[in-house]
Amino acid sequence: MTEIPEHLLKRAAEARAKAAAKGGGDAPAAEGGDAPAGGGAAVATAERTAVATTGAAAPLATGPAGHTQRLLTVVKAGSIQDVRATPVDKVHTWPHLLLAEFVAALACTAFLLIFSIFVNAPLLALANPNLTPNPSKAPWYFLGLQELLTMFHPMVAGVTIPGMGLIVLILAPYIDKNPSNRPEDRKVAIGSMTIFLMFWAVLVMIGSFFRGPGQNFVFPWKDGIFFDL
Amino acid sequence: MARIIERPSISERLAKLNESVQGSQAWNSIFRPGSIFRKGYTDSPRNRSYVIMNSVLYHLHPVKVKRHAVKVSYTLCLGGLSFFLFILLTVTGIFLMFFYRPTAAQAWNDIYTLQTAVAFGLLVRNMHRWAAHLMVLSVFLHMARVFYHGAYKPPREFNWVIGVQLLMFTLLLSFTGYLLPWDQLSLWAVTVGTNMMGYTPVFGTQVRFVLLGGVEIGTDTLLRWYVLHVLMLPFVLVIFMAIHFWRVRKDGGISGPL
Numbered sequence: 001m002t003e004i005p006e007h008l009l010k011r012a013a014e015a016r017a018k019a020a021a022k023g024g025g026d027a028p029a030a031e032g033g034d035a036p037a038g039g040g041a042a043v044a045t046a047e048r049t050a051v052a053t054t055g056a057a058a059p060l061a062t063g064p065a066g067h068t069q070r071l072l073t074v075v076k077a078g079s080i081q082d083v084r085a086t087p088v089d090k091v092h093t094w095p096h097l098l099l100a101e102f103v104a105a106l107a108c109t110a111f112l113l114i115f116s117i118f119v120n121a122p123l124l125a126l127a128n129p130n131l132t133p134n135p136s137k138a139p140w141y142f143l144g145l146q147e148l149l150t151m152f153h154p155m156v157a158g159v160t161i162p163g164m165g166l167i168v169l170i171l172a173p174y175i176d177k178n179p180s181n182r183p184e185d186r187k188v189a190i191g192s193m194t195i196f197l198m199f200w201a202v203l204v205m206i207g208s209f210f211r212g213p214g215q216n217f218v219f220p221w222k223d224g225i226f227f228d229l
Numbered sequence: 230m231a232r233i234i235e236r237p238s239i240s241e242r243l244a245k246l247n248e249s250v251q252g253s254q255a256w257n258s259i260f261r262p263g264s265i266f267r268k269g270y271t272d273s274p275r276n277r278s279y280v281i282m283n284s285v286l287y288h289l290h291p292v293k294v295k296r297h298a299v300k301v302s303y304t305l306c307l308g309g310l311s312f313f314l315f316i317l318l319t320v321t322g323i324f325l326m327f328f329y330r331p332t333a334a335q336a337w338n339d340i341y342t343l344q345t346a347v348a349f350g351l352l353v354r355n356m357h358r359w360a361a362h363l364m365v366l367s368v369f370l371h372m373a374r375v376f377y378h379g380a381y382k383p384p385r386e387f388n389w390v391i392g393v394q395l396l397m398f399t400l401l402l403s404f405t406g407y408l409l410p411w412d413q414l415s416l417w418a419v420t421v422g423t424n425m426m427g428y429t430p431v432f433g434t435q436v437r438f439v440l441l442g443g444v445e446i447g448t449d450t451l452l453r454w455y456v457l458h459v460l461m462l463p464f465v466l467v468i469f470m471a472i473h474f475w476r477v478r479k480d481g482g483i484s485g486p487l
Contacts (some may be wrong), residue, residue, distance in 0.1 A: 090293040094280040097290065097299045104306040105313045112317070112363070116355035123344065126337045127416035129445070136417040138425075139407050141365055141400055145425060158425030170393045172376070173386035181379030182487055193376050228414050229362060 004074055012069065019068055122228045134213045135226055143207030144200045150215060165196070289474060297486045303378075304483060307371035311399075312470065314364040321357040322459065329409070331455035333448035336411035361403050368399045380484035388476040391469055398466045405458035411451060419454075420446060 063070060091097075138146045148157035168175070176189050183190060208227045212218035218226070237245070250256055262269035270276055278292045297303055328343045328350065330336065343350035372392060375381060381389035408419045423446070427437035442449035477483065 089296040091296050091299060092274070092277040092281075093286075093290045093292060093294050094277050097294050098280075098286070100299055100301060101306070101309050104301075104310055108310055108313060108363075109317065112356050112360055113352075115359055116352055119355065119359070120351065121355045121358035122412075122414055123337075123340060123410055124412040124414045127333070127411045127413055129416065131413070133413055133417055136421050138418050138421040139404060140362075141403070142422055142425075146421060149425070154425065154428040155430060158428045159430065166393070166397070170390050173381040173383075173389050176382070179382065181382060181484065183377075186379060189379075190377065193373075197373060229358075 004071065008071075008074070012071070016066070016068065020066075124228070135211060135215055137207070137211070137227065140204060140208055140227075140229065144203035147203040147207040147211075169196075291478060291482065295482055295485070298483045303486070305370070305374060307367050307374055311364060311367045311371055312474075314360050314367060315466070315470070317360050318357060318364065319463065321353050321360065324353045325357060326459060331409065331451045333411065333451055336409065336451060340410045340412075361406060365399055365403050368396050372396055375484075378484055378487065382484075384480045385476070385484065388473060388480060391473045391476065395466065395469050395473060398462055398469065402458060402462045402466065405454045405462060408446075408451065408454045409458065416446060419450075 137143060145158060145162055148161055151157065152161070176186075178186060178189065180186060209220045209225055210217055212223050212226045218224075259265055260270040281287050281290055281292045325343070328347055329339045340354070343354060345351075375389065375392065381392075404419075404422060408415045423437055423440050426440060427433050429436045438444065440450075440453075441447075442453040
Protein backbone atom coordinates (compact mmCIF):
# COMPACT_ATOMS: atom_id res chain seq x y z
CA MET A 1 0.00 0.00 0.00
CA THR A 2 1.35 3.35 -1.00
CA GLU A 3 1.96 5.93 1.68
CA ILE A 4 -0.45 8.83 1.60
CA PRO A 5 1.56 11.92 0.67
CA GLU A 6 2.22 14.43 3.40
CA HIS A 7 0.51 17.37 1.72
CA LEU A 8 -2.69 15.45 1.19
CA LEU A 9 -2.92 14.50 4.81
CA LYS A 10 -2.30 18.11 5.73
CA ARG A 11 -4.94 19.35 3.37
CA ALA A 12 -7.43 16.80 4.58
CA ALA A 13 -6.82 17.94 8.15
CA GLU A 14 -7.35 21.55 7.13
CA ALA A 15 -10.56 20.72 5.35
CA ARG A 16 -11.80 18.82 8.33
CA ALA A 17 -11.03 21.75 10.63
CA LYS A 18 -12.75 24.11 8.23
CA ALA A 19 -15.80 21.93 8.02
CA ALA A 20 -15.95 21.62 11.76
CA ALA A 21 -15.68 25.40 12.16
CA LYS A 22 -18.39 26.02 9.64
CA GLY A 23 -20.59 23.31 10.98
CA GLY A 24 -22.01 22.96 7.48
CA GLY A 25 -21.73 20.25 4.85
CA ASP A 26 -20.69 22.24 1.77
CA ALA A 27 -16.94 22.46 2.41
CA PRO A 28 -15.98 18.92 1.40
CA ALA A 29 -17.75 19.24 -1.92
CA ALA A 30 -15.12 21.65 -3.18
CA GLU A 31 -12.36 19.29 -2.27
CA GLY A 32 -12.50 16.72 -5.02
CA GLY A 33 -11.87 19.08 -7.93
CA ASP A 34 -8.46 20.52 -7.26
CA ALA A 35 -6.35 17.47 -6.68
CA PRO A 36 -2.77 18.35 -7.65
CA ALA A 37 -1.98 16.54 -10.89
CA GLY A 38 1.62 17.72 -10.92
CA GLY A 39 2.26 16.32 -7.48
CA GLY A 40 2.28 12.85 -8.87
CA ALA A 41 -0.98 11.79 -7.27
CA ALA A 42 -4.64 12.22 -7.83
CA VAL A 43 -6.98 11.62 -4.99
CA ALA A 44 -10.19 9.83 -5.54
CA THR A 45 -12.52 11.01 -2.86
CA ALA A 46 -15.95 9.86 -2.07
CA GLU A 47 -18.21 11.96 -0.10
CA ARG A 48 -19.40 9.97 2.73
CA THR A 49 -22.26 12.33 3.20
CA ALA A 50 -25.13 12.99 1.01
CA VAL A 51 -25.21 16.46 -0.46
CA ALA A 52 -26.30 18.63 2.36
CA THR A 53 -29.63 19.91 1.44
CA THR A 54 -31.15 22.77 3.22
CA GLY A 55 -29.29 24.46 5.97
CA ALA A 56 -30.50 21.90 8.44
CA ALA A 57 -29.06 22.24 11.87
CA ALA A 58 -28.86 18.50 12.14
CA PRO A 59 -25.22 17.38 12.19
CA LEU A 60 -24.03 15.53 9.12
CA ALA A 61 -23.27 11.87 9.31
CA THR A 62 -19.56 11.50 9.97
CA GLY A 63 -17.13 8.63 10.00
CA PRO A 64 -15.51 6.97 12.96
CA ALA A 65 -13.04 9.75 13.71
CA GLY A 66 -15.33 12.52 12.61
CA HIS A 67 -14.29 12.25 8.94
CA THR A 68 -16.57 13.76 6.37
CA GLN A 69 -14.53 12.36 3.48
CA ARG A 70 -12.97 9.03 2.90
CA LEU A 71 -9.74 8.46 1.01
CA LEU A 72 -10.38 5.53 -1.27
CA THR A 73 -7.08 5.29 -3.03
CA VAL A 74 -4.00 7.22 -4.09
CA VAL A 75 -3.25 6.67 -7.74
CA LYS A 76 0.00 7.67 -9.40
CA ALA A 77 -0.63 10.06 -12.30
CA GLY A 78 1.20 7.98 -14.87
CA SER A 79 -1.07 4.99 -14.44
CA ILE A 80 -4.15 6.95 -15.46
CA GLN A 81 -2.80 9.49 -17.90
CA ASP A 82 -0.41 8.09 -20.50
CA VAL A 83 1.87 11.07 -20.74
CA ARG A 84 4.57 10.74 -23.37
CA ALA A 85 7.87 12.02 -22.07
CA THR A 86 8.83 13.34 -25.49
CA PRO A 87 6.23 13.68 -28.20
CA VAL A 88 7.54 12.15 -31.45
CA ASP A 89 7.58 14.27 -34.56
CA LYS A 90 5.97 12.13 -37.26
CA VAL A 91 5.13 12.50 -40.93
CA HIS A 92 2.88 10.51 -43.23
CA THR A 93 4.55 7.54 -44.88
CA TRP A 94 2.75 8.53 -48.06
CA PRO A 95 4.05 10.62 -49.67
CA HIS A 96 7.17 11.37 -47.63
CA LEU A 97 8.73 7.90 -47.28
CA LEU A 98 7.20 6.10 -50.25
CA LEU A 99 8.31 8.78 -52.66
CA ALA A 100 11.91 8.58 -51.40
CA GLU A 101 11.86 4.79 -51.67
CA PHE A 102 10.41 4.94 -55.16
CA VAL A 103 13.07 7.38 -56.35
CA ALA A 104 15.84 5.28 -54.77
CA ALA A 105 14.54 2.12 -56.45
CA LEU A 106 14.24 3.93 -59.77
CA ALA A 107 17.77 5.32 -59.52
CA CYS A 108 19.10 1.88 -58.61
CA THR A 109 17.37 0.27 -61.59
CA ALA A 110 18.59 2.98 -63.93
CA PHE A 111 22.16 2.59 -62.69
CA LEU A 112 22.09 -1.20 -63.11
CA LEU A 113 20.49 -0.99 -66.53
CA ILE A 114 23.01 1.50 -67.88
CA PHE A 115 25.93 -0.30 -66.26
CA SER A 116 24.72 -3.62 -67.72
CA ILE A 117 24.46 -2.14 -71.21
CA PHE A 118 28.11 -1.14 -71.18
CA VAL A 119 29.79 -3.80 -69.01
CA ASN A 120 29.31 -7.48 -69.74
CA ALA A 121 29.35 -10.18 -67.08
CA PRO A 122 32.35 -12.46 -67.59
CA LEU A 123 31.87 -15.78 -69.33
CA LEU A 124 35.22 -17.54 -69.66
CA ALA A 125 35.90 -20.80 -71.45
CA LEU A 126 33.93 -23.94 -70.60
CA ALA A 127 34.84 -25.40 -67.20
CA ASN A 128 37.78 -27.75 -67.46
CA PRO A 129 38.78 -29.66 -64.31
CA ASN A 130 42.12 -30.57 -65.91
CA LEU A 131 43.23 -27.01 -66.52
CA THR A 132 43.80 -24.93 -63.41
CA PRO A 133 43.99 -21.23 -64.17
CA ASN A 134 46.79 -19.36 -62.46
CA PRO A 135 45.87 -17.67 -60.20
CA SER A 136 42.59 -19.32 -59.08
CA LYS A 137 40.59 -16.92 -57.01
CA ALA A 138 37.41 -17.24 -54.94
CA PRO A 139 34.57 -14.69 -55.38
CA TRP A 140 35.67 -11.26 -54.18
CA TYR A 141 33.82 -11.39 -50.85
CA PHE A 142 35.77 -14.54 -49.92
CA LEU A 143 39.12 -13.17 -51.07
CA GLY A 144 39.84 -11.93 -47.54
CA LEU A 145 39.67 -15.54 -46.37
CA GLN A 146 41.80 -16.70 -49.27
CA GLU A 147 44.30 -14.03 -48.30
CA LEU A 148 44.41 -15.41 -44.75
CA LEU A 149 45.28 -18.79 -46.31
CA THR A 150 48.66 -17.38 -47.30
CA MET A 151 49.38 -16.64 -43.64
CA PHE A 152 47.71 -19.40 -41.60
CA HIS A 153 46.91 -23.08 -41.64
CA PRO A 154 43.79 -23.64 -43.80
CA MET A 155 41.71 -24.63 -40.77
CA VAL A 156 42.56 -21.39 -38.96
CA ALA A 157 42.11 -19.23 -42.07
CA GLY A 158 39.07 -20.95 -43.52
CA VAL A 159 37.08 -21.92 -40.45
CA THR A 160 38.39 -20.62 -37.11
CA ILE A 161 38.93 -16.94 -37.90
CA PRO A 162 35.74 -16.40 -39.97
CA GLY A 163 33.77 -18.49 -37.48
CA MET A 164 34.99 -16.43 -34.54
CA GLY A 165 34.40 -13.20 -36.46
CA LEU A 166 30.85 -14.27 -37.26
CA ILE A 167 30.07 -15.24 -33.66
CA VAL A 168 31.43 -11.97 -32.31
CA LEU A 169 29.43 -10.09 -34.95
CA ILE A 170 26.21 -11.90 -34.01
CA LEU A 171 26.81 -11.32 -30.31
CA ALA A 172 27.73 -7.65 -30.75
CA PRO A 173 24.50 -6.32 -29.15
CA TYR A 174 24.96 -8.63 -26.18
CA ILE A 175 28.62 -7.73 -25.73
CA ASP A 176 28.17 -3.97 -26.09
CA LYS A 177 26.00 -3.10 -23.10
CA ASN A 178 26.50 0.66 -23.44
CA PRO A 179 22.97 2.12 -23.77
CA SER A 180 24.03 5.34 -25.51
CA ASN A 181 23.94 5.62 -29.28
CA ARG A 182 25.84 8.88 -29.45
CA PRO A 183 29.18 8.49 -31.24
CA GLU A 184 31.10 10.35 -28.51
CA ASP A 185 30.02 7.75 -25.93
CA ARG A 186 30.89 4.76 -28.08
CA LYS A 187 34.54 5.24 -28.92
CA VAL A 188 35.53 1.65 -28.15
CA ALA A 189 32.63 0.11 -30.12
CA ILE A 190 33.10 2.37 -33.14
CA GLY A 191 36.86 1.95 -33.02
CA SER A 192 36.78 -1.84 -32.89
CA MET A 193 34.11 -2.12 -35.60
CA THR A 194 36.10 0.20 -37.86
CA ILE A 195 39.22 -1.90 -37.33
CA PHE A 196 37.17 -5.08 -38.04
CA LEU A 197 35.69 -3.68 -41.26
CA MET A 198 38.96 -2.18 -42.43
CA PHE A 199 40.75 -5.47 -41.74
CA TRP A 200 38.44 -7.32 -44.14
CA ALA A 201 38.34 -4.48 -46.66
CA VAL A 202 42.14 -4.35 -46.87
CA LEU A 203 42.42 -8.13 -47.13
CA VAL A 204 39.81 -8.21 -49.91
CA MET A 205 41.61 -5.39 -51.74
CA ILE A 206 44.95 -7.17 -51.50
CA GLY A 207 43.41 -10.49 -52.53
CA SER A 208 41.60 -8.90 -55.48
CA PHE A 209 44.20 -6.61 -56.98
CA PHE A 210 47.60 -7.42 -55.50
CA ARG A 211 47.77 -11.17 -56.06
CA GLY A 212 48.99 -12.58 -59.33
CA PRO A 213 50.18 -15.96 -60.63
CA GLY A 214 51.04 -18.36 -57.82
CA GLN A 215 49.30 -16.05 -55.34
CA ASN A 216 52.43 -13.89 -55.45
CA PHE A 217 52.24 -10.24 -54.51
CA VAL A 218 52.04 -8.03 -57.59
CA PHE A 219 51.39 -4.38 -58.23
CA PRO A 220 48.30 -3.96 -60.46
CA TRP A 221 49.79 -0.92 -62.21
CA LYS A 222 52.93 -2.90 -63.11
CA ASP A 223 51.81 -6.47 -63.75
CA GLY A 224 48.13 -6.00 -64.56
CA ILE A 225 44.99 -7.08 -62.71
CA PHE A 226 44.28 -10.77 -62.16
CA PHE A 227 40.68 -10.41 -61.12
CA ASP A 228 37.24 -11.25 -62.54
CA LEU A 229 34.00 -10.23 -60.92
CA MET B 230 22.11 50.97 -61.15
CA ALA B 231 21.49 47.47 -59.91
CA ARG B 232 18.68 45.70 -61.53
CA ILE B 233 16.87 43.33 -59.25
CA ILE B 234 15.64 40.41 -61.24
CA GLU B 235 12.94 38.46 -59.52
CA ARG B 236 13.77 34.84 -60.16
CA PRO B 237 11.50 32.21 -58.72
CA SER B 238 13.19 30.12 -56.05
CA ILE B 239 13.45 26.35 -56.38
CA SER B 240 10.63 25.76 -53.92
CA GLU B 241 8.41 28.16 -55.85
CA ARG B 242 9.21 26.36 -59.07
CA LEU B 243 8.45 23.02 -57.46
CA ALA B 244 5.15 24.34 -56.14
CA LYS B 245 4.29 25.56 -59.62
CA LEU B 246 5.27 22.22 -61.17
CA ASN B 247 3.18 20.41 -58.58
CA GLU B 248 0.24 22.63 -59.38
CA SER B 249 0.51 22.10 -63.11
CA VAL B 250 0.88 18.33 -62.71
CA GLN B 251 -2.12 18.05 -60.44
CA GLY B 252 -4.10 20.34 -62.72
CA SER B 253 -3.29 18.24 -65.78
CA GLN B 254 -5.78 16.08 -67.57
CA ALA B 255 -3.73 12.91 -67.04
CA TRP B 256 -3.59 13.42 -63.28
CA ASN B 257 -7.28 14.11 -63.02
CA SER B 258 -8.23 11.11 -65.08
CA ILE B 259 -6.11 8.83 -62.90
CA PHE B 260 -7.28 10.22 -59.59
CA ARG B 261 -10.90 10.93 -60.49
CA PRO B 262 -13.57 8.90 -58.70
CA GLY B 263 -14.04 5.49 -60.27
CA SER B 264 -10.54 5.36 -61.71
CA ILE B 265 -7.61 3.69 -59.86
CA PHE B 266 -8.95 5.08 -56.61
CA ARG B 267 -12.60 4.19 -56.38
CA LYS B 268 -13.58 7.35 -54.59
CA GLY B 269 -10.96 9.55 -56.19
CA TYR B 270 -7.90 10.88 -54.49
CA THR B 271 -7.50 14.31 -53.02
CA ASP B 272 -4.53 15.19 -50.87
CA SER B 273 -5.74 15.19 -47.28
CA PRO B 274 -4.30 13.73 -44.06
CA ARG B 275 -7.14 11.22 -44.10
CA ASN B 276 -6.40 10.07 -47.63
CA ARG B 277 -2.68 9.97 -46.95
CA SER B 278 -3.42 7.53 -44.15
CA TYR B 279 -5.75 5.47 -46.33
CA VAL B 280 -3.08 5.01 -49.02
CA ILE B 281 -1.12 2.90 -46.54
CA MET B 282 -3.92 1.58 -44.37
CA ASN B 283 -6.08 0.29 -47.20
CA SER B 284 -3.31 -1.34 -49.19
CA VAL B 285 -0.88 -4.21 -48.90
CA LEU B 286 1.79 -1.64 -48.03
CA TYR B 287 0.38 -1.69 -44.51
CA HIS B 288 2.30 -4.96 -44.06
CA LEU B 289 5.55 -3.10 -44.59
CA HIS B 290 5.00 0.48 -43.45
CA PRO B 291 3.06 2.17 -40.68
CA VAL B 292 0.78 5.09 -41.58
CA LYS B 293 3.20 7.53 -40.02
CA VAL B 294 6.95 7.39 -39.50
CA LYS B 295 9.32 9.50 -37.46
CA ARG B 296 10.36 12.61 -39.33
CA HIS B 297 14.06 11.80 -39.10
CA ALA B 298 13.37 8.31 -40.52
CA VAL B 299 12.60 9.71 -43.96
CA LYS B 300 15.92 11.56 -44.12
CA VAL B 301 17.98 9.89 -46.80
CA SER B 302 21.15 10.99 -45.01
CA TYR B 303 20.27 8.81 -42.02
CA THR B 304 19.51 5.44 -43.64
CA LEU B 305 21.08 6.05 -47.06
CA CYS B 306 18.21 3.78 -48.21
CA LEU B 307 20.56 0.81 -47.80
CA GLY B 308 18.13 -1.64 -46.20
CA GLY B 309 15.36 -0.78 -48.64
CA LEU B 310 17.74 -0.99 -51.59
CA SER B 311 18.94 -4.42 -50.45
CA PHE B 312 15.33 -5.58 -50.49
CA PHE B 313 14.73 -3.94 -53.84
CA LEU B 314 17.84 -5.61 -55.28
CA PHE B 315 16.52 -8.94 -54.03
CA ILE B 316 13.29 -8.33 -55.95
CA LEU B 317 15.23 -7.26 -59.04
CA LEU B 318 17.38 -10.41 -58.75
CA THR B 319 14.28 -12.57 -58.45
CA VAL B 320 12.74 -11.04 -61.56
CA THR B 321 15.90 -11.29 -63.67
CA GLY B 322 16.62 -14.73 -62.21
CA ILE B 323 13.24 -16.07 -63.27
CA PHE B 324 13.98 -14.83 -66.79
CA LEU B 325 17.32 -16.66 -66.77
CA MET B 326 15.71 -19.89 -65.54
CA PHE B 327 13.74 -20.16 -68.80
CA PHE B 328 16.97 -20.66 -70.73
CA TYR B 329 19.17 -22.65 -68.38
CA ARG B 330 19.63 -26.35 -67.64
CA PRO B 331 21.86 -27.25 -64.70
CA THR B 332 23.95 -30.04 -66.15
CA ALA B 333 27.64 -30.02 -66.92
CA ALA B 334 26.93 -30.80 -70.58
CA GLN B 335 24.41 -28.01 -71.14
CA ALA B 336 24.97 -25.20 -68.61
CA TRP B 337 27.74 -23.29 -70.37
CA ASN B 338 26.14 -23.66 -73.79
CA ASP B 339 22.82 -22.43 -72.42
CA ILE B 340 24.45 -19.30 -71.03
CA TYR B 341 26.33 -18.76 -74.27
CA THR B 342 23.15 -19.19 -76.33
CA LEU B 343 21.30 -16.91 -73.94
CA GLN B 344 23.87 -14.20 -74.57
CA THR B 345 24.00 -14.55 -78.32
CA ALA B 346 20.57 -15.75 -79.44
CA VAL B 347 17.98 -14.60 -76.88
CA ALA B 348 16.50 -11.10 -77.05
CA PHE B 349 17.81 -9.09 -74.08
CA GLY B 350 19.47 -12.26 -72.78
CA LEU B 351 22.88 -10.67 -72.39
CA LEU B 352 21.40 -7.57 -70.78
CA VAL B 353 19.35 -9.51 -68.26
CA ARG B 354 22.26 -11.75 -67.37
CA ASN B 355 24.47 -8.69 -66.88
CA MET B 356 21.85 -7.10 -64.65
CA HIS B 357 21.54 -10.27 -62.60
CA ARG B 358 25.28 -10.48 -62.16
CA TRP B 359 25.86 -6.84 -61.25
CA ALA B 360 22.79 -6.65 -59.02
CA ALA B 361 24.11 -9.67 -57.11
CA HIS B 362 27.44 -7.99 -56.45
CA LEU B 363 25.66 -4.77 -55.59
CA MET B 364 23.39 -6.58 -53.15
CA VAL B 365 26.33 -8.09 -51.28
CA LEU B 366 27.77 -4.59 -51.07
CA SER B 367 24.53 -2.91 -49.99
CA VAL B 368 23.75 -5.52 -47.32
CA PHE B 369 27.29 -5.13 -46.00
CA LEU B 370 27.03 -1.33 -45.98
CA HIS B 371 23.59 -1.56 -44.34
CA MET B 372 25.18 -3.56 -41.55
CA ALA B 373 27.93 -0.96 -41.13
CA ARG B 374 25.35 1.85 -41.09
CA VAL B 375 23.28 0.09 -38.43
CA PHE B 376 26.35 -0.50 -36.32
CA TYR B 377 27.59 3.09 -36.50
CA HIS B 378 24.16 4.38 -35.49
CA GLY B 379 24.07 2.01 -32.53
CA ALA B 380 20.79 0.72 -33.92
CA TYR B 381 21.48 -2.82 -32.69
CA LYS B 382 20.93 -1.76 -29.07
CA PRO B 383 17.87 -2.80 -27.06
CA PRO B 384 15.16 -3.44 -28.10
CA ARG B 385 16.73 -4.24 -31.47
CA GLU B 386 19.36 -6.81 -30.43
CA PHE B 387 17.58 -9.78 -31.93
CA ASN B 388 16.93 -8.00 -35.20
CA TRP B 389 20.67 -7.48 -35.51
CA VAL B 390 21.13 -11.23 -35.11
CA ILE B 391 18.58 -11.84 -37.88
CA GLY B 392 20.38 -9.22 -39.94
CA VAL B 393 23.73 -11.00 -39.67
CA GLN B 394 21.98 -14.21 -40.81
CA LEU B 395 20.61 -12.28 -43.78
CA LEU B 396 24.14 -11.16 -44.67
CA MET B 397 25.27 -14.80 -44.52
CA PHE B 398 22.40 -15.96 -46.73
CA THR B 399 23.16 -13.16 -49.19
CA LEU B 400 26.77 -14.35 -49.42
CA LEU B 401 25.65 -17.96 -49.84
CA LEU B 402 23.16 -17.01 -52.54
CA SER B 403 25.83 -15.11 -54.41
CA PHE B 404 28.32 -17.94 -53.99
CA THR B 405 25.92 -20.67 -55.18
CA GLY B 406 25.05 -18.54 -58.20
CA TYR B 407 28.74 -18.18 -58.99
CA LEU B 408 29.02 -21.84 -60.08
CA LEU B 409 26.05 -21.89 -62.44
CA PRO B 410 27.61 -20.46 -65.65
CA TRP B 411 30.00 -23.44 -65.53
CA ASP B 412 32.99 -21.63 -66.97
CA GLN B 413 36.59 -21.67 -65.80
CA LEU B 414 35.96 -18.72 -63.45
CA SER B 415 33.07 -20.38 -61.63
CA LEU B 416 34.59 -23.85 -61.47
CA TRP B 417 37.83 -22.70 -59.88
CA ALA B 418 36.34 -20.03 -57.65
CA VAL B 419 34.04 -22.68 -56.21
CA THR B 420 36.92 -25.15 -55.96
CA VAL B 421 38.87 -22.65 -53.86
CA GLY B 422 35.80 -21.86 -51.73
CA THR B 423 34.73 -25.43 -51.04
CA ASN B 424 38.30 -26.55 -50.36
CA MET B 425 38.36 -23.99 -47.57
CA MET B 426 35.13 -25.34 -46.11
CA GLY B 427 36.67 -28.82 -46.32
CA TYR B 428 38.95 -27.79 -43.47
CA THR B 429 36.06 -27.70 -41.01
CA PRO B 430 37.29 -29.56 -37.95
CA VAL B 431 36.10 -33.16 -37.46
CA PHE B 432 33.47 -33.16 -40.23
CA GLY B 433 35.62 -31.56 -42.96
CA THR B 434 35.38 -34.36 -45.52
CA GLN B 435 31.66 -34.86 -44.92
CA VAL B 436 30.90 -31.13 -45.21
CA ARG B 437 32.72 -31.01 -48.52
CA PHE B 438 30.98 -34.15 -49.75
CA VAL B 439 27.53 -32.78 -48.92
CA LEU B 440 28.34 -29.45 -50.56
CA LEU B 441 29.68 -30.99 -53.74
CA GLY B 442 27.31 -33.95 -53.94
CA GLY B 443 30.40 -36.08 -54.52
CA VAL B 444 34.16 -36.01 -54.05
CA GLU B 445 34.77 -33.44 -56.75
CA ILE B 446 32.83 -30.70 -58.51
CA GLY B 447 30.72 -32.12 -61.29
CA THR B 448 27.26 -32.22 -62.71
CA ASP B 449 25.80 -33.29 -59.34
CA THR B 450 27.29 -30.21 -57.71
CA LEU B 451 25.73 -28.09 -60.40
CA LEU B 452 22.24 -29.50 -59.77
CA ARG B 453 22.67 -29.21 -56.01
CA TRP B 454 23.79 -25.60 -56.12
CA TYR B 455 21.14 -24.73 -58.67
CA VAL B 456 18.38 -25.94 -56.35
CA LEU B 457 20.00 -24.12 -53.44
CA HIS B 458 20.35 -20.96 -55.52
CA VAL B 459 16.90 -20.74 -57.08
CA LEU B 460 14.74 -22.32 -54.42
CA MET B 461 16.05 -23.13 -50.98
CA LEU B 462 18.18 -20.12 -50.13
CA PRO B 463 15.68 -17.56 -51.50
CA PHE B 464 12.93 -19.33 -49.54
CA VAL B 465 14.89 -19.13 -46.30
CA LEU B 466 15.94 -15.57 -47.08
CA VAL B 467 12.33 -14.47 -47.60
CA ILE B 468 11.31 -15.94 -44.23
CA PHE B 469 14.19 -14.21 -42.48
CA MET B 470 13.36 -10.96 -44.28
CA ALA B 471 9.75 -11.21 -43.09
CA ILE B 472 10.95 -11.56 -39.49
CA HIS B 473 13.46 -8.76 -40.01
CA PHE B 474 10.90 -6.27 -41.38
CA TRP B 475 8.29 -7.24 -38.81
CA ARG B 476 10.75 -6.68 -36.00
CA VAL B 477 11.76 -3.29 -37.38
CA ARG B 478 8.18 -2.12 -36.86
CA LYS B 479 7.58 -3.93 -33.60
CA ASP B 480 10.76 -2.45 -32.14
CA GLY B 481 9.47 1.06 -32.80
CA GLY B 482 10.48 1.81 -36.38
CA ILE B 483 14.02 2.64 -37.32
CA SER B 484 16.34 3.82 -34.56
CA GLY B 485 16.13 7.35 -33.25
CA PRO B 486 18.31 10.29 -34.21
CA LEU B 487 21.78 10.28 -32.69
